[in-house]
Amino acid sequence: MSHRAQEDPAAHRHHEHDADAAALAALGYRSEFKRDMSRWANFALGFTYLSPVVGIYTLFAVGLITGGPPMIWWLVIVGVGQLLVALVFGEVVSQFPVAGGVYPWARRLWGRKWAWMTGWIYLVALLTTIAGVVYGSGPFLAQLLGFTPSERSTITCALILLVLALAINLMGTRWLAMAAVIGFSAELLGALAVGGWLLLTERHHGLGVLFDTEGVVGHSGGYLSAFLAAALIGIYQYYGFEACGDVAEEVPDPTRQIPKAMRMTIYVGGAAAIFVCLSLLLAVSDYAAVIDGTDADPVTTVLHSAFGETGTKVVLAVVMISFLSCALSLMAAASRLMYSYARDDMILGSALFRKFLPGRHVPPYAMLVAALVPALIVLGSVFSTKALTSIISFATLGIYLGFHMVTLAALRARLKGWVPSGSFTLGRWGLLINVVALAYGVFAMVNMAWPRTPDAAWYDNWLVALSAAVGAGIGLVYLVIARPYERSDAIAGDAVRGPIEEPNREGVTR
Structure with missing residues (x-):
């Protein structure tokens, strides 16, 4: 029997955790998290954040109206683009496996100011995304429980989801991991079962419709203009893989496991999204009725036709699990980002946000903010639905902006001599992949912000860009006035030249 076979598994895990702790200490930190999240749970966290069911069910009608059946190709195009981003992120997290994701990565690659703005933009986008996800669950809950959706019921449903997500997150990493795996299993099996049944019993079209550009209306610039506008269904779908890195201090052997989990999130989540979208497209009996508004909710129409009243409720129950899992993962990501800020004294209330819940090893006050801010945004819809739309409009563009600041x-670090030194590297392909990933990101952000409603007021036409400018502008003003980056002695900008700012005398930052 080999020595490896005789090795005590508990001793092996203890040795592995000691090695992870030592590697983190070399980066200037000591973690209070517990490494209770397996690679599979880490992948499940990214998958439920990406959530193909939430993404497709929410935007299917919009995509079909805007670009017709060929809009499905955006799930392929964006999937490839986001995979390139995930590869770049994989190199970064492999070298810097620190909780908080984009903020600590930007800090090590560039410096304190750039990191602060990157984290700010991404945090605001995360909080508004949480609000958008829970608010969007309202109509599905109404259908599930058999009542007519209203503003009050939508808000109530959103608040219930926020409370449930907060409660599960407060129970600790092990419970978060368990909930993520359950959510992933339910969503993936549900997507496969529903999509498979639709393809077998409700297929009204052949695959040729995926190339049919006839009948798409509302765009004077021809089909290319319509197709570009339909990109939102793909752009909205493929973020979430970065959540795998947000919990880097809760995963054993993160330098190897997290890059794998990120790529798996894109592969599996993307394949599931394409499958769900394809099954729905081929099951819609009358595209013209959707495009002209006669069938305002084609997803519900298809489900009722295929499964009847009772079967549809079962499907909707899985959909609600998907919404809860998505909110859960988003809240976890936001809380880790706030904690990461607080550990470096880079945010108001740092003393609170870096505190841990005894016995649970999670930051409760950061989690509370990740629930309260979305709750306030949702409650604001009582006074102005348009204001809610304006706030949530920043969500997707803000996520992409945070991504591509990293x-x-x-890319800047590479050009200055950075050679990724983690367990996962792209080797000689790194520079090319980095350039193409950034080019894709710029294209996606321009496409999102591009005005497409010339008959609307200018501020409505530029709503997405204006929302992003306001969100980033508030952060920039605070950065200039309060200078939060001066409060921290944590290492920054060391990817290229070695540590620029040394840790404190104990060798560990606060």
Whole structure:
């Protein structure tokens, strides 16, 4: 029997955790998290954040109206683009497996100011995304429980989801991991079962419709203009893989496991999204009725036709699990980002946000903010639904902006001599992949912000860009006035030249 076979598994895990702790200490930190999240749970966290069911069910009608059946190709195009981003992120997290994701990565690649703005933009986008996800669950809950959706019921449903997500997150990493795996299993099996049944029993079209550009209306610039506008269904779908890195201090052997989990999130989540979208497209009997508004909710129409009243409720129950899992993962990501800020004294209330819940090893006050801010945004819809739309409009563009501030920082570092030194590297392909990933990101952000409603007021036409400008502008003003980056002695900008700012005398930052 080999020595490896005789090795005590508990001793092996203890040795592995000691090695992870030592590697983190070399980066200037000591973690209070517990490494209770397996690679599979880490992948499940990214998958439920990406959530193909939430993404497709929410935007299917919009995509079909805007670009017709060929809009499905955006799930392929964006999937490839986001995979390139995930590869770049994989190199970064492999070298810097620190909790908080984009903020600590930008800090090590570029510096304190750039990191602060990257984290700010991404945090605001995360909080508004949580609000958008829980608010969007309202109509599905109404259908599940058999009542007519209203503003009050939608808000109530959103608040219930926020409370449930907060409660599960407060129970600790092990419970978060368990909930993520359950959510992933339910969503994936549900997507496969529903999509498979639709393809077998409700297929009204052949695959040729995926190339049919006839009948798409509302765009004077021809089909290319319509197709570009339909990109949102793909752009909205493929973020979430970065959540795998947000919990880097809760995963054993993160330098190897997290890059794998990120790529798996893109592969599996993307394949599931394409499968769900394809099954729905081929099951819609009358595209014209959807495009002209006669069938305002084609997803519900298809489900009722295929499964009847009772079967549809079962499907909707899985959909609600998907919404809860998505909110859970988003809240976890936001809380880890706030904690990461607080550990470096980079945010108001740092003393609170870096505190841990005894016995649970999670930051409760950061989690509370990750629930309260979305709750306030949702409650604001009582006074102005348009204001809610304006706030949530920043969500997707803000996520992409935060992503590509890291991608740009990685490219800048490469050009200054950074050679990724983690367990996962792209080797000689790194520079090319980084450039193409950044180019894709710029294209996606321009496409999202591009005005497409010339008959609307200018501020409505530029709503997405204006929302992003306001969100980033508030952060920039605070950065200039309060200078939060001066409060921290944590290492920054060391990817290229070695540590620029040394840790404190104990060798560990606060």
